[in-house]
């Protein structure tokens with residue numbers, strides 16, 4: 001492996017001193033920023049203010065601008081013993097962080113931090129992050145979206161929209177616990193146990209996707225996470241490296257995070273609904289063959305239609321319980337017959353509501369002059385939405401079933417439930 005940590009080579013048995021946090025700074029072409037950043041980091045009063053000393057590991061991926069050489073000089077000189085340099089080939093920020101995490105654990109640091117080299121993150125915000133760890137958090141997240149957090153005044157709207165959309169994708173598609181607000185900022189402190197518990201082999205992310213992978217690991221691992229307000233700044237020197245490829249990767253990673261994300265749940269819901277429609281039609285045809293074979297439009301055919309609707313409701317109910325909302329069943333243990341009966345009654349209610357919504361929407365839209373088939377179709381779409389909302393919030397909501405909320409503890413720290 002291309003990674004080499006100098007102190008490791010100099011002193012064969014290097015171990016981190018106790019109560020020392022290691023700040024990982026990934027760099028690629030940060031020659032204009034890195035020495036100023038290191039000067040600021042090493043002059044912070046971390047010991048006095050938080051009880052923790054601060055060491056730094058720069059993970060440089062052969063920056064052509066000589067970032068590595070600058071750090072090499074400082075690691076052998078002014079900051080010897082406190083500054084590590086790890087070098088590798090460029091495989092993206094996610095990979096750089098993953099490898100640096102591995103090194104930090106090997107070196108024996110109790111707390112590991114990360115920040116960008118470009119002054120997006122204010123060095124003095126290291127203090128409140130370490131304070132949060134000292135106060136009992138397993139993870140402290142530098143957050144723009146917690147009260148007191150700031151995004152830069154000169155940030156273009158496009159960028160604000162981009163990170164908002166990214167967060168919504170991470171929550172909706174990825175299913176990350178909404179209790180955590182900041183999902184993508186690379187400014188954090190973590191106890192080593194947290195990192196040691198993460199299976200990095202599970203997700204291969206080189207860009208922003210790595211950040212949501214980490215965020216998800218914190219919330220689904222059941223750790224105490226505290227969001228610390230930080231101000232975020234536009235980079236000081238050099239250029240940002242985010243690309244379209246990163247966006248695609250981000251979506252791919254989000255899809256890999258949780259099988260019970262709202263998006264995947266909705267997809268399952270729609271699949272079951274579609275199958276229910278087929279079952280409904282098949283049941284109607286079959287019943288007609290059996291009971292009214294030679295009555296062409298018959299006066300009694302409505303009875304069969306009602307029966308077919310009931311059959312499809314039962315069909316949907318069964319699949320929603322076992323498949324669509326399986327987390328509901330899993331989280332709270334086996335379902336008793338009483339609970340199943342209560343849910344069935346609720347689902348009958350939701351289905352009646354669905355019919356009503358289709359009818360009302362039809363009346364409203366057709367009165368607005370919408371073509372009648374389109375009016376009916378709009379009604380169906382609306383009704384499916386209503387049905388999904390009721391099903392996921394009032395019938396099969398696993399959070400309600402077990403009374404789970406990501407409980408806020410000391411100073412706003414949240415303890416997340418371990419995913420089962």
Ligand code: GDD
Nearest residue numbers: 026027028059061092093096116117184185186240241242
């Ligand atoms: N070692 C290494 N290898 N470092 C890298 C690489 C790489 O391949 N790519 C980027 N870096 C370093 C940069 O030098 C910088 O210190 C940091 O990682 C962030 O890179 P930027 O290029 O400044 O990223 P960004 O500004 O687009 O995104 C940052 O903010 C986002 C949140 O808004 C990153 O911190 C993202 O992770 C974060 O999601």
Ligand code: MN
Nearest residue numbers: 118120235240
């Ligand atoms: Mn940046």
